[in-house]
Amino acid sequence: MNLGLAIVLIIVALGIGLVAGFYGARAYMKKYFQDNPPINEDMIVAMMSQMGQKPSAKKVNQVMNMMKHQQRK
Secondary structure (H helix, E strand, C coil): CHHHHHHHHHHHHHHHHHHHHHHHHHHHHHHHHHHCCCCCHHHHHHHHHHCCCCCCHHHHHHHHHHHHHHHHC
């Protein structure tokens, strides 16, 4: 009887650990990407230059605002 209870408790503890780890990692990555976006203004300027466009501050801000708006969805 004690062995069965120990096995059940171990399985429950592992399940709780997996769920807590998943949500903890998810929260960490969400905060990390908010603080360090994968694309910044310098990258957008370089991309526009490579495409033959003249990157103005207005265009760069429009692209950044579109990306921020898409992240909220």
